[in-house]
Amino acid sequence: ILNVEQSPQSLHVQEGDSTNFTCSFPSSNFYALHWYRWETAKSPEALFVMTLNGDEKKKGRISATLNTKEGYSYLYIKGSQPEDSATYLCALFYGNNRLAFGKGNQVVVIP
Amino acid sequence: ETGVTQSPTHLIKTRGQQVTLRCSSQSGHNTVSWYQQALGQGPQFIFQYYREEENGRGNFPPRFSGLQFPNYSSELNVNALELDDSALYLCASSIDRNTEAFFGQGTRLTVV
Numbered sequence: 001i002l003n004v005e006q007s008p009q010s011l012h013v014q015e016g017d018s019t020n021f022t023c024s025f026p027s028s029n030f031y032a033l034h035w036y037r038w039e040t041a042k043s044p045e046a047l048f049v050m051t052l053n054g055d056e057k058k059k060g061r062i063s064a065t066l067n068t069k070e071g072y073s074y075l076y077i078k079g080s081q082p083e084d085s086a087t088y089l090c091a092l093f094y095g096n097n098r099l100a101f102g103k104g105n106q107v108v109v110i111p
Numbered sequence: 112e113t114g115v116t117q118s119p120t121h122l123i124k125t126r127g128q129q130v131t132l133r134c135s136s137q138s139g140h141n142t143v144s145w146y147q148q149a150l151g152q153g154p155q156f157i158f159q160y161y162r163e164e165e166n167g168r169g170n171f172p173p174r175f176s177g178l179q180f181p182n183y184s185s186e187l188n189v190n191a192l193e194l195d196d197s198a199l200y201l202c203a204s205s206i207d208r209n210t211e212a213f214f215g216q217g218t219r220l221t222v223v
Contacts, residue, residue, distance in 0.1 A: 004153070034211060043115065044201070046211030089153065096167040097142050097205060099212060101153035 002027060002092050006102035013080045013109050020076040021105040023090030028053075028068040030094040035064055035075055038104070039086045047075075047088075080109045115204055117215035124222050129190045132218045134202035136183040142166070143185045144212070145177060148199040157200075160185055189220075197222045 005024045013019045023033070032051045036044040048057040053068040061078040077084050087106045091099040114137040124130050136143050142161050146154035156169035160179035174190040183204070189196055199219050203212040 036211075036214075041216070043214040043216045045214075049211050091153075096159060097161075097207070098144060098156045098159060098167055098169070099146075099154070099203075100156070101146075103151070103153045 002030060002094055002100040004090055004092055004100050004102035006088075006090050006105050008105065009103065010106040010108070013077075013084075013107060015080060015082060015109055015111050017080055018076065018078045019080055019107070020074050021088065021107075023073040023075070023102055025071050025092060028071070030092040030100075032093040033066055033073050034089075034091045034093055034099065035073070036089040036091065037086045038089055044089060049093075075105070077107070080107075082109045082111050085109045115202065115213050115215040117200075117202055117218050119218060120216065121219045122221070124192050124220065126192055126194060126222055128192050129188065130192060130220060132187040132189075132200050132202075132220070134185045134187070134204075134215055136185065136202070136204035137213055138183055140183060140204035140206055140213070142206070143179055143183075143202055143204045145185075145187045146201040146203065147171075148201060148217075149195075150198070154201055157187070192222045194222050196220065 035047040038044040050066040055066045066073045087104040089104045091101045116135045144159040145157040148154045158168040163179045179185040199217045201217045203214045205212045
């Protein structure tokens with residue numbers, strides 16, 4: 001069982017400010033790291049699938065980095081908007097197509 | 112829209128009863144996984160089905176069982192429900208390990 005830790009658990013961000021949060025893991029024994037955005041009353045939706053150490057992904061104002069040697073991934077939101085309010089889940093893809101999730105980073109963007 | 116649908120969205124059962132949750136995956140996705148999210152926790156892997164056979168199981172007792180059908184639908188069955196089974200149950204389909212999983216909206220199960 002892979003232990004995935006996400007911090008902070010929740011954060012409030014003023015609209016227009018940038019923010020970031022962390023996913024940490026003790027082992028590099030996985031195939032890929034996934035980030036999902038989960039809005040209330042909707043399905044979790046994939047943001048990024050990261051497979052290599054040093055991998056960086058970007059989608060609009062959101063970007064992510066992966067450092068498997070140090071055991072962490074960062075997710076950045078630049079210029080937060082109210083529609084960014086969601087829970088962001090980090091998950092390690094390992095074994096036979098299974099995901100080990102953290103508890104999530106709950107983000108509230110204050111207009 | 113992920114193309115994965117789950118039913119029902121909510122249900123309430125009594126302790127000791129049995130429940131069946133359903134999931135319709137995206138066409139072409141041979142793998143379906145089920146997750147349980149208890150309050151305050153991240154989703155926990157229950158089991159996975161690949162081409163209609165169980166292909167991995169998490170730390171859940173045998174009273175959690177499943178089926179996958181040729182039409183990309185699947186079921187999660189839970190027997191002898193316990194209060195701690197109250198949770199959100201998610202199904203997710205995928206193609207392979209290098210692509211994302213597509214989740215349904217989940218079924219909220221309450222056991223009283």
